[in-house]
Amino acid sequence: MQKAGNKKEMKYVLVTGGVVSGLGKGVTASSVGLLLQSCGLRVTSIKIDPYLNTDAGTMSPFEHGEVFVLDDGGEVDLDLGNYERFLDIKLTRDNNITTGKIYQSVIDKERRGDYLGSTVQVVPHITDAIQEWIERVAAIPVDGKEGSPDVCVIELGGTIGDIESMPFIEALGQFSYRVGTGNFCLIHVSLVPVLNVVGEPKTKPTQHSVRGLRSLGMTPNILACRSTMELDVNVKEKLSRFCHVPLENIVSLYDVPNIWHIPSLMRDQKAHEAILKALNLLSVVCKPALENWTTMAQRCDMLQEPVVVAMVGKYTGLSDAYLSIHKALLHASVACRRKLIINWVSASDLEDATALKDPEANRAAWNSLKAADAVLVPGGFGDRGVEGKIIAAKYARKNKIPYLGICLGMQVAVIEYARSVLGLQNANSTEFDANTKNPCVIFMPEGSKTHMGGTMRLGSRRTYFQVADCKSAQLYGNQSFIDERHRHRYEVNPNMVSQLEKAGLSFTGKDETGQRMQIVELHSHPYFVGVQFHPEYKSRPRKPSALFLGLIAAASGQLDAFLKKSVGGTKANGYIPIGKGKPGLSPKHRYGPINAKVNIGSFDGMYTNGNGLHV
Numbered sequence: 001m002q003k004a005g006n007k008k009e010m011k012y013v014l015v016t017g018g019v020v021s022g023l024g025k026g027v028t029a030s031s032v033g034l035l036l037q038s039c040g041l042r043v044t045s046i047k048i049d050p051y052l053n054t055d056a057g058t059m060s061p062f063e064h065g066e067v068f069v070l071d072d073g074g075e076v077d078l079d080l081g082n083y084e085r086f087l088d089i090k091l092t093r094d095n096n097i098t099t100g101k102i103y104q105s106v107i108d109k110e111r112r113g114d115y116l117g118s119t120v121q122v123v124p125h126i127t128d129a130i131q132e133w134i135e136r137v138a139a140i141p142v143d144g145k146e147g148s149p150d151v152c153v154i155e156l157g158g159t160i161g162d163i164e165s166m167p168f169i170e171a172l173g174q175f176s177y178r179v180g181t182g183n184f185c186l187i188h189v190s191l192v193p194v195l196n197v198v199g200e201p202k203t204k205p206t207q208h209s210v211r212g213l214r215s216l217g218m219t220p221n222i223l224a225c226r227s228t229m230e231l232d233v234n235v236k237e238k239l240s241r242f243c244h245v246p247l248e249n250i251v252s253l254y255d256v257p258n259i260w261h262i263p264s265l266m267r268d269q270k271a272h273e274a275i276l277k278a279l280n281l282l283s284v285v286c287k288p289a290l291e292n293w294t295t296m297a298q299r300c301d302m303l304q305e306p307v308v309v310a311m312v313g314k315y316t317g318l319s320d321a322y323l324s325i326h327k328a329l330l331h332a333s334v335a336c337r338r339k340l341i342i343n344w345v346s347a348s349d350l351e352d353a354t355a356l357k358d359p360e361a362n363r364a365a366w367n368s369l370k371a372a373d374a375v376l377v378p379g380g381f382g383d384r385g386v387e388g389k390i391i392a393a394k395y396a397r398k399n400k401i402p403y404l405g406i407c408l409g410m411q412v413a414v415i416e417y418a419r420s421v422l423g424l425q426n427a428n429s430t431e432f433d434a435n436t437k438n439p440c441v442i443f444m445p446e447g448s449k450t451h452m453g454g455t456m457r458l459g460s461r462r463t464y465f466q467v468a469d470c471k472s473a474q475l476y477g478n479q480s481f482i483d484e485r486h487r488h489r490y491e492v493n494p495n496m497v498s499q500l501e502k503a504g505l506s507f508t509g510k511d512e513t514g515q516r517m518q519i520v521e522l523h524s525h526p527y528f529v530g531v532q533f534h535p536e537y538k539s540r541p542r543k544p545s546a547l548f549l550g551l552i553a554a555a556s557g558q559l560d561a562f563l564k565k566s567v568g569g570t571k572a573n574g575y576i577p578i579g580k581g582k583p584g585l586s587p588k589h590r591y592g593p594i595n596a597k598v599n600i601g602s603f604d605g606m607y608t609n610g611n612g613l614h615v
Ligand code: GLN
Pocket: 378, 379, 380, 381, 382, 406, 407, 408, 409, 431, 487, 488, 489, 490, 491
C-alpha cells in the first residue's frame, strides 16, 4: 500500500443498500470492517446520512432511534455506535457526513468569497466538498495508534434511487474513478425475498436495484444478499448472470440468531478474499482471526438462565431509542452468562394518574417492574414520565432491587431521595419545575447561563472517584479517574450535596472542581448507582461497561464475587496495573478494568429471525 513518495494509498469500501431500508446495512458494513480488521488491516469508517439536519442531535429517538454521542461531543447516527462496538474504535463527529454539514461548509465558503466569480453548483462544488471531506476524515486515526488507517468503510444511508442521496452517489462515482480501480470496492446490500417458507427466492428486486445503481454510473463488486434462508448456488448464478457480478462475489446473508455470526458468515463465503482482490490487497490474504467472535456468538445462542431488567423509559415503543443501553446490557449479561430479557416499562404507566385513567396499563406496568431482577432508568429530556421514573427509583431503593440510573435516571434517584428521606416533598429538577422550593437538580451549563442553544455538556469528561472502596470504583478496576461521555444540561445542585450526604446518599464520583456530581451510590443497598454520564456509549462486546456489569452481576447474585476479584485482583487474575492511582488509593486499588478479559459480543434485531436472544 506504499506509493512512490511513501504516501500510503487509502483503500475505500463503499456499502450501499437496495430494494428496501432496514436490511441491516450498518451491521453488514461493520462486519466488513471487522473482517478486514481481522486480516490485520487498520480500519476506519464513515457514515453518510443524506438528510438535511446538520447532525442527529435534534432528531427524535422515536423516529430515528437513539442519538449516539462520541468522545468529541459529536451527536451522531446510531450506526456509528455499531462501528465503534464492532471495531473497538473511537470515531469523530466528522465521521458522520450529512447533507446539512456539506451544504453548510459550501455556503460558508461561498459567503467568505472562496468561489468568487463562479456559480456555485451541486456539481462540482457540493460533489467536490463531499470527496474532500471523505478523503480528509478517512485519514484520521481511530484506533489509538499513529498514522492513517489502511481502509475506510463508507456506508451510504438510505436506498439507491432516493432523491436525497443523488449528490452523494454522483460524488462517490467521481471519487471511485479518481482513486482508481484497485482502491475502491462497492458492496451492494440487497434483499432476496422468499415469498413463503418453501417458495423460491426472488432475484428480481435485486436485479432492478443493481440496474438502478448502474444507471447512476456505479458497478457493484460484491452483492450481499439478505434473505431469510441460505441462497442456493443456482440463485447465486442467476444473480451473477443478471447483475454482472462474479459468482464468488455473491454473499448470502441469511437470518442468524444473533449478529455476531455475520462476520464469520461472510468469512465462510470468502467475502474477505473478494474484497481484498477488489482492493488490490491480495498480498494481505490470510485466514481472518474471528475465533473470539464465533465463540461469543455460539455462547450467546446457548444462554438459558434469564436475567430480567425493567427498562423504565419514555420511548418504549421503539427499542432503537435505547440501542446502546440495550447493547451494553447484553454485553454485561453475556459476561455474566445470563440470557437478557428486557421488560420495557412505559414510565408514565406507573403513575397514579394512569391508574385512574387506564388501570389495565398501570397494572401491567407494575407487574413488569415487579417481575424484574434489576431496574434501569435511562436518560431523557422533557417532563413526560418523570414522576413514573421517580416511582421506579423509589421502588428499587426500598425493595433493594439493583438499580442503575443513567443521566436523568441519576437525577430522578436524587429527587426521590430528597423527597422520601429528607422529607422535601416537592423537591424537583428546575427542568420540570422552574419554581420548585427545593431544587435538587439545577441548570448548570459549562458555558452561558442565559442561553439554551449550545449549552449542552457534551462528550468525554473526567470523573474522579471520591471513595476508594465504593462499588463503582471497584467495578472500574480501582482507577483514580475515568472518562465517560455526557449529554445533559442539568446536574445535582451542589448546595444540596452535604444535606443529601448526611442523609446517606454518597456522591462517589465528582468532576475535577468537585462541583459537579458524577456518580451517586447508596452503600446500604445491594447495588444502587446513578451516573450523570452515559456509560453505555463505551461498552464493547469484549469489554462490557463496568457499571452495566455491576448491575447484571448484582441482579444475578454474582456481584460479591466480582468485587472480591476486583479488590484482591492480581495480574494473574487478568487485572492489569494501570499506573499511578490518585493519592489516597492504596496500591491494591491500582488495577485495570475488571472487564479486561471478558469476551463477548452484541446483537441487532434487523439481522435476526426473531428467535434469537435479542428482545
Ligand atoms: N434532561 C436532563 C438534562 O438535561 C437529562 C439528560 C439526559 O438524560 N441525557 O440534564
